[in-house]
Amino acid sequence: MSDTPSSQNEQQQAENLPALTGDTDPVVMGERQGMFGARNGGDTSGFGGIVKPILFPGAAQRPYGGYFDEIADVLERGLVGGSASFGEAIERVVVDRDEMTLHVRREHLRAVAQVLRDDPALRFEMCMGVSGVHYPSQAGSELHAVYNLISLTHGTRRVRLEVTCPDSDPQIPSIVGIYPSVDWHERETWDMFGIVFTDRPDLTRILMPDDWPGHPQRKDYPLGGIPVEYKGATVPAPDQRRSYN
Secondary structure: OOOOHHHHHHHHHHHHOOOOOOOOOOEEEEEEEOOOOOOOOOOOOOOOOOEEEEEEOOOOOOOOOOOHHHHHHHHHHHHOOOOOOHHHHEEEEEEEOOEEEEEEOHHHHHHHHHHHHHOOOOOOOEEEEEEEEEOOOOOOOOEEEEEEEEEOOOOOEEEEEEEEEOOOOOEEEOOOOOOHHHHHHHHHHHHHHOOEEEOOOOOOOOOOOOOOOOOOOOOOOOOOOOOEEEOOEEEOOHHHOOOOO
16 A cells, blocks of 8 residues: 555655754763652652663764754864864764754864864854863763853854863863953863863962862762851851751
């Protein structure tokens, strides 16, 4: 029995859809226990026995779909003749929820950022900031720096860069010389997570006092019991503050 016109049209539309999901094998980033992941305190919900893996999307395969293939093609051409090829500079490409993330090896971050900013076919003129992430269980790449880039020239196209470094060597090259707007963001990421952005003149704390020990947004940082001092004033630790109940 031959297909009806409507089923033929649906099949043709399905074949023309871009492949955005890539590999079906997700990356296991950790494990969550209970309903909300909290491990302290009494569990009165009855969901404390739930154990679920924390899954991140795996590497995507061509075609990525939309303008993502164009970004990859132009970046690949732009890196030719430089310090590294596309395959050497980019560990993997992840496309998930209509967003593209380029996982960049840290030693090639500047070269990749330079091409993304300067190539006329890319023109990602704006870096919206740098965010730090800490995965203590991810041996060898515990610290992540995430950069969100926008191209105004090409209708607010977006791409994300993600760079990792080990806790034992928490260094990532600074891109202030390419995107001056990330100056304070790099300082905040150093302050909160301890990522050292190299080859910049003034990597100093921006939120905490200069002599503050540790980096408060790391997952291994102690919670509570630490008073915070700001220019002579002291905010008591959470367990020592006055109760208004």
